[in-house]
Amino acid sequence: MAEEIIGGYRLQNLMMTGQTSQVWEVVELSSHRHFAMKLLLPEHAVVPEHRRLLLHEANVGKQLAHPNIIRIVNVHSDPKNPYFVMEFFPGGSMRLRLMRKQHDFIREHALSICKQTATALAFMNAKGWVHRDIKLDNILVSSAGDVRLIDFALAQRVERPGFLSKFFRRKSRVMGTRSYMSPEQIRGEPLDGRADIYSFGATCYELVTNRPPFTGSSAQDLLTKHITEKPASPRVHNPDVTEEFAELILHMLQKKREQRPKDFHEVLMRLKTIRIFKSVEAKPGQGA
Numbered sequence: 500m501a502e503e504i505i506g507g508y509r510l511q512n513l514m515m516t517g518q519t520s521q522v523w524e525v526v527e528l529s530s531h532r533h534f535a536m537k538l539l540l541p542e543h544a545v546v547p548e549h550r551r552l553l554l555h556e557a558n559v560g561k562q563l564a565h566p567n568i569i570r571i572v573n574v575h576s577d578p579k580n581p582y583f584v585m586e587f588f589p590g591g592s593m594r595l596r597l598m599r600k601q602h603d604f605i606r607e608h609a610l611s612i613c614k615q616t617a618t619a620l621a622f623m624n625a626k627g628w629v630h631r632d633i634k635l636d637n638i639l640v641s642s643a644g645d646v647r648l649i650d651f652a653l654a655q656r657v658e659r660p661g662f663l664s665k666f667f668r669r670k671s672r673v674m675g676t677r678s679y680m681s682p683e684q685i686r687g688e689p690l691d692g693r694a695d696i697y698s699f700g701a702t703c704y705e706l707v708t709n710r711p712p713f714t715g716s717s718a719q720d721l722l723t724k725h726i727t728e729k730p731a732s733p734r735v736h737n738p739d740v741t742e743e744f745a746e747l748i749l750h751m752l753q754k755k756r757e758q759r760p761k762d763f764h765e766v767l768m769r770l771k772t773i774r775i776f777k778s779v780e781a782k783p784g785q786g787a
Contacts, residue, residue: 504528506575508536508584519543520553524587534572538582550581552652557583559651563626567619569639569647590641597635597709605706608644609775613703615646617770620699621763624692628654631690633698634679635705658689677718678711682726682754693756696766700751700759707744707775708736712752726754743773 503510508525514535515522520543525536537556543549560571560583573584593612596604616638623630630637631653639647653674675684681697684690704712712730715721730752733740747769753759760766774781 505536505538505580505582506573508534510536516540519546519549525584533587534584535587536582536584538580544580550578553581553583555654556650556652559628559654560585563623563628563651565619565622567615567646567648568623569649586647588639588641588647590639590645592636593638593640593706594635596640597706606776606779608640609706610770610779611644612638612640612646612706613775614767614770616648616702617699617763617766619646619648620692620695621767623648623654624657624695624763627657629657629690629692630654630695630698631675631684632679633695633702634676635702638702655690657691677721677725678705678713680722680725681756683756685722685725691756692762693759696751696759696763697753697756699763699766700748703744703748704730704733704752707740707748708733710736739776739778741774741777743769744775747773 505525507528509528510523511526511533512524513521514524520537520539523536523538525534526532527534537553538544539549539553554574554576557571557574560569561574564570569588570586571583572586575582575584593605616633620630620633628651630648630651632650637648637650639649675698679698679701681690681694684694684697701712704710713721713724713728715724730749732745733748734742734745747766751759751766760769
């Protein structure tokens with residue numbers, strides 16, 4: 500097969516195929532540097548909504564220059580075949596590491612992964628964005644334990660509460676991944692960073708127990724549980740989880756946003772003083 504070149508980049512290795520897009524490792528012909536390119540599958544490139552989401556993801560990502568957020572290098576908004584180029588970050592997602600049962604790696608790096616992800620989200624929320632799709636699939640982790648947050652297709656501006664907004668705002672279209680969605684996201688209400696805190700809590704729950712906080716017999720059953728059911732402590736599924744971390748997860752999973760940590764800075768302050776697993780020794784300067 501002849502090598503394919505798009506916009507001065509040679510497609511080298513297919514890294515991931517999603518529902519509507521692919522991510523390729525590419526080589527820039529002019530510099531021989533390696534990057535990653537996200538482009539729509541041919542059957543989806545003709546769908547305006549899919550093109551809009553791809554470019555939205557790229558344009559949000561360009562605004563978020565942070566060591567723990569994937570760096571967007573170049574956006575090509577061709578109306579027929581849009582794509583964007585980002586830093587090449589090998590290592591795969593946390594979902595992949597969990598599926599591959601890399602339990603020792605997860606135990607060793609879990610605290611650092613949680614801190615780095617929370618730091619990225621604190622930055623994103625401070626920039627006025629809610630991610631809306633925090634899950635293990637969207638947290639890349641290198642073999643050294645470095646984190647990059649990805650996928651801003653569903654990112655939404657934080658809505659500032661105001662007198663007029665109550666009367667004129669349209670109800671949000673409910674989008675996200677059902678196992679991680681906050682009650683207010685499910686209801687299509689205005690969102691702030693505390694919706695990401697809920698999703699991060701659900702993600703941490705799955706990281707340490709290998710299962711999300713809720714499962715349902717149907718999509719509707721699952722969404723109803725997020726709104727009405729109290730999650731079991733992660734310690735029920737993994738007794739090695741410390742009491743302090745279990746409490747933090749349940750605090751992040753409160754149904755009412757006012758009862759969760761007020762922002763990711765508060766989450767980070769808590770993470771500074773606790774351990775995640777009893778079997779992992781505390782490092783100097785870390786909570787015992």
